[in-house]
Amino acid sequence: MKDPNHLSTLDRLRGQVDAYREAAGLVTEVENPSVLLGLLPSAARGFLVKRGKQGVPSLMTSGHETYFDWNYTADMPEMRDLYRRAKQNQWDAEVALDWSTDVDPENFEVPILPYEFFATERMRDVGIDIRRGSREDMQLRHDISSWMLSQFLHGEQGALHAAAQVTESVRWMDGKFYGATQVMDEARHVEVFHGYLSRKLNKLYDVNDNLFTIIDALMHDSRWDMKFLGMQIMIEGLALGAFGLFYKVTREPLLKELLKYVIQDEARHVHYGVIALREHYQKALSPRELAERQDWAFEVALLMRNRFMAHEVYEERFQGAISRKQWNDLVLSAPGMTEFRQTMFERLVPNLRFIGLLDDRMEHHYAQAGLLRYVGGKNASQLTGDEMLAELDARPLAGVSDGPQIALH
Numbered sequence: 001m002k003d004p005n006h007l008s009t010l011d012r013l014r015g016q017v018d019a020y021r022e023a024a025g026l027v028t029e030v031e032n033p034s035v036l037l038g039l040l041p042s043a044a045r046g047f048l049v050k051r052g053k054q055g056v057p058s059l060m061t062s063g064h065e066t067y068f069d070w071n072y073t074a075d076m077p078e079m080r081d082l083y084r085r086a087k088q089n090q091w092d093a094e095v096a097l098d099w100s101t102d103v104d105p106e107n108f109e110v111p112i113l114p115y116e117f118f119a120t121e122r123m124r125d126v127g128i129d130i131r132r133g134s135r136e137d138m139q140l141r142h143d144i145s146s147w148m149l150s151q152f153l154h155g156e157q158g159a160l161h162a163a164a165q166v167t168e169s170v171r172w173m174d175g176k177f178y179g180a181t182q183v184m185d186e187a188r189h190v191e192v193f194h195g196y197l198s199r200k201l202n203k204l205y206d207v208n209d210n211l212f213t214i215i216d217a218l219m220h221d222s223r224w225d226m227k228f229l230g231m232q233i234m235i236e237g238l239a240l241g242a243f244g245l246f247y248k249v250t251r252e253p254l255l256k257e258l259l260k261y262v263i264q265d266e267a268r269h270v271h272y273g274v275i276a277l278r279e280h281y282q283k284a285l286s287p288r289e290l291a292e293r294q295d296w297a298f299e300v301a302l303l304m305r306n307r308f309m310a311h312e313v314y315e316e317r318f319q320g321a322i323s324r325k326q327w328n329d330l331v332l333s334a335p336g337m338t339e340f341r342q343t344m345f346e347r348l349v350p351n352l353r354f355i356g357l358l359d360d361r362m363e364h365h366y367a368q369a370g371l372l373r374y375v376g377g378k379n380a381s382q383l384t385g386d387e388m389l390a391e392l393d394a395r396p397l398a399g400v401s402d403g404p405q406i407a408l409h
């Protein structure tokens, strides 16, 4: 393994070329030209300028409208009910979680992630020998879990801003009430993930360029439903899948408890997202506008599946020792990442169907990408957080879990 401080000039140059190649890869990966055009300015800021990695705040201009309703009419009973439940289920992260828990992310007896999540012994094929349970294995698991939790944190900040903007823009009074609770929820999620990373893992990674690109595009988009679709359905859908998997496989009790709370909040958020967008997409959009959302959702789903490769971990640990392509292959075939993609699409695809973005026109695209098999699952309006957790607890995970799970209930 290479110390990143001792990279040769050639290695650094290679790293730079790889980053440009990855940005250029967007052009070939996104097949729909208008979706691609919409993403390019954000991709330039993400991949080339690396605005999320400069160590300074980013300013993102958003031209959305604030919608005032002077009648205060109760107009959406399902949203009002979510608002009621959200108020009743607020929790204080300082009180609800036991922050005195001693967390050692490199203790193989209480691993954050099981060995099978990445299965380091597969790296022998590319000339790197990391034995199961060795110090290097545990350090890598520490890095990968910190990387993933850091991306959760950055995604939560995106959700915080998007929830605030959408609360201003939606036309349902009950939607504004509910949205306000979500803003509070997202602030708490930023608080707990940042707290866990800084107090327990002592490691925080920069925002991944792909995640930055999607968040940047959503923040700049003035249409509230695009922010909603991107954050509430796509990114939160992905996050919910990832939270569920982490919740299921981690042996570390504080993280497990933290995720249990966050999952219950997120289940409400996605529920709100699907009822708001279903209503909006059925009643307020022209066929052309609807088709634009359908294409966007499909392309972004594939980007999220194909491009979350922990490159920041690669650059820190393995750049110069193995190629980026070798690293990508290792990540793509890792049992944990395979399970992660599966869990993510199980949640996402039924929601896209429910809100009208996976219709007859789109079906063959999803079939070609191997995603149509998820279409019959429950959408977010049919699944509460408790039901989601019960389902996760009952479900066996092939290949990702080593040893008995800790029980919290």
Ligand SMILES: [Fe+2]
Pocket: 156, 159, 185, 186, 189, 266
């Ligand atoms: Fe959240």
Ligand SMILES: [Fe+2]
Pocket: 159, 186, 236, 265, 266, 269
């Ligand atoms: Fe959320």
